[in-house]
Amino acid sequence: MGRLNVNLCGIELDNPVLAASGTFGYGYEFAECYDINLLGSFSFKGTTRDGRRGNPLPRIAEAPSGMLNAIGLQNPGVDEVIRNELPKLREVFHKPVMANIGGQSALDYAETAEKLSREEQIGWLEVNISCPNVRCGGMSFGTDPKAAAEITRAVRAVTDKPVIMKLTPNVTDIAAIARACEDAGADGISLINTLLGMRIDLNTKKPLLANTTGGLSGPAVFPVALRMVWQVYEAVRIPIIGIGGIDSAENVCEMMLAGATAVQVGAANLRDPLACPKIIADLPEVLDRYGVKNIADLIGKAHE
Amino acid sequence: MECIEFTIEENRPLTRKVNLLRLAGNTAAITRPGQFVSLSLPGFFLRRPFSVCDRDDHGITLLVERVGEGTSLLHTLPAGTALSVLTGLGNGFTGGVAGDSPLLIGGGTGLSPLFWLTKELTAQNTKPTVLLGFRTAADVFFEEEFCALGIRPLLFTEDGSAGRKGLVTDALPEIPCSMFYACGPEAMLRAVCESSSGPGELAFDVRMGCGFGACMGCSRATTGGMKRVCKDGPVFRKEELLWDA
Structure with missing residues (x-):
């Protein structure tokens, strides 16, 4: 046990830093730059039952202290991910990896979760009920406690691996959603996904993103994420992964003081690999x- | 890909909208025309990608059009400013298949990778035909630089104030072409593909998130599935592009 170790839903991590889904592909672009086994782990690109082309371009915009994205869950579909991406990932990453899954219905989520759950290298399932950039499903499941519970139960029923529900900040009462997930059998909560936002291009006088709106991430959202981790820590007993604008070791400690057991670094990977x-x-x-002394001593300490 | 520091050596206007930037730094990772670098700018979160216009062992030349807040700031940075640069990004044009009559077609700052390509081709004793399109005479730049390589570019302006009036694509049917190389606005690239019967390669200029294949922010549809302009491109073969997908 080193001083950076934490235990995330029964799996020991060398350190609490994971790379966030959608900012790290399947790992191998970063493996060109450094040994990604340095990470606690990472959550790979959101995977759905069928392949998705994502939204039209532009999908990316600058924002004050951050960025907007409207990728739209582009991915080749779960079968292709298992066939093509996971074997390549196995070459460069030798720890349990987090599988991030999305869907348009409880059945979708369950089918994707069941297939990925059979893969040995997958340690946790992170269930995205918070994507702001897809028309069906996505965030709509994460804004209603009943729907969030339904998706949690559907995934819970098909896997023995830890189920972590990834929540959206675009709600009035984040604690109620987190409690509903915990009551439905979730092993952990990760938050926050991006905040819904937009930009308008002064040249064209039209929305800059082809999708009109996108998700805000980067340092701009850190205080919002921290506040929500704080609120969820008071509401549930299961571990929390703090996500949102983390850009420094200090940010990691602050997020853990608010109640996070581990953190995910997202947008920072894109500006600095x-x-x-x-x-x-x-x-x-x-x-x-x-x-x-030990980083695990920080977890939730600000609440004492 | 490498992340290293470059220092601005020169930053001067070529037209009212386009600056030439000369950056000093390690260029070992930049090996092919069509590759790009991505600059971190003070006060901005996302990096800005720019095609490499020229390189030597000591540095690179970029052509930067002012389109928004980031490029406006970049135009004001003085010589001596250090910038974090992701270098050696993207695939670049395929070398060695140009044939005896390559045709290079650039729109605006899209001429940037074609300048380096022209240098490479002339060094191999191949004389390409170069077509450059601009809005007006006031927007024309780099004509003399191409001439210095022994290639006189054919100019086109939309209003006829310099060179021929019209679009670069107007001239395509009359020019023999073993292989074309194009870079410019998407509408121009599409028009080039539609009016050219021969093979060709096209370099795309799009908004990017990361610039190295992680975020899927710049994907486009191809016959081989969704491909990332930053990592699988920015150069694509004409026949693999799907325009209406």
């Missing part, structure tokens, strides 16, 4: 600076 290893390398020094 070495963001994750830099954050992990900085953690011991930051722990020293603030007189913390």
